[in-house]
Amino acid sequence: MGEYAIVDEHEVKLGVCEDLYYTRLSQATGLVTLDGEAVDNPTSGYRFRFPFPDEDHIQLGAFPDFERGVLLPFASKPTDAWVNVEPEQHRRSLYLRVPLYNGKEYGDSTYFRTVEVACPVAQGEIENIPVEIIQQRLMGDGHLAVIVRCGFCGSIYRLTPAETRAMCEAITARVPVLTEFWAKMLQRLLP
Numbered sequence: 001m002g003e004y005a006i007v008d009e010h011e012v013k014l015g016v017c018e019d020l021y022y023t024r025l026s027q028a029t030g031l032v033t034l035d036g037e038a039v040d041n042p043t044s045g046y047r048f049r050f051p052f053p054d055e056d057h058i059q060l061g062a063f064p065d066f067e068r069g070v071l072l073p074f075a076s077k078p079t080d081a082w083v084n085v086e087p088e089q090h091r092r093s094l095y096l097r098v099p100l101y102n103g104k105e106y107g108d109s110t111y112f113r114t115v116e117v118a119c120p121v122a123q124g125e126i127e128n129i130p131v132e133i134i135q136q137r138l139m140g141d142g143h144l145a146v147i148v149r150c151g152f153c154g155s156i157y158r159l160t161p162a163e164t165r166a167m168c169e170a171i172t173a174r175v176p177v178l179t180e181f182w183a184k185m186l187q188r189l190l191p
């Protein structure tokens with residue numbers, strides 16, 4: 001179900017259900033949805049678009065790529081604090097389409113085959129894990145939790161402040177020269 005609010009006398013779509021793809025928390029202060037829900041109230045459970053530094057000029061409601069995630073600048077390991085390997089956090093059923101041996105598909109369903117597999121993170125079968133930063137959630141105690149996504153199965157989960165700090169320390173330690181983008185990301189990730 002879409003979430004909308006009136007901004008400057010115009011109806012603006014904020015997102016869908018708890019996922020406010022089209023607004024950062026800083027842009028949503030004081031907004032009330034058409035259903036009467038205060039957007040910046042921690043109890044409403046909304047997840048806000050992460051304030052990606054290269055989107056600072058974009059207005060509320062105008063963000064492209066609604067489910068954008070930013071991949072960490074290094075591959076995470078199963079033992080890293082911010083990698084959630086609780087099997088229930090990852091999808092047990094991923095349906096993968098098998099192309100022909102040469103990678104081709106021929107446009108109709110004649111040769112399509114699908115296989116069902118569990119997320120390799122849940123299976124503990126993988127060395128390098130793609131972790132994407134996607135959202136923030138305002139918690140009851142006032143801190144902003146970071147929401148990340150598994151690049152294999154798309155499952156999302158919330159990091160604790162300690163997990164977020166460990167992730168930020170790893171960004172500093174494992175990336176020799178931080179880009180301006182990641183220097184700003186670090187400032188915005190730290191609780």
Ligand SMILES: [Zn+2]
Pocket residue numbers: 089090091119120121122150151152153154155
């Ligand atoms: Zn997964």
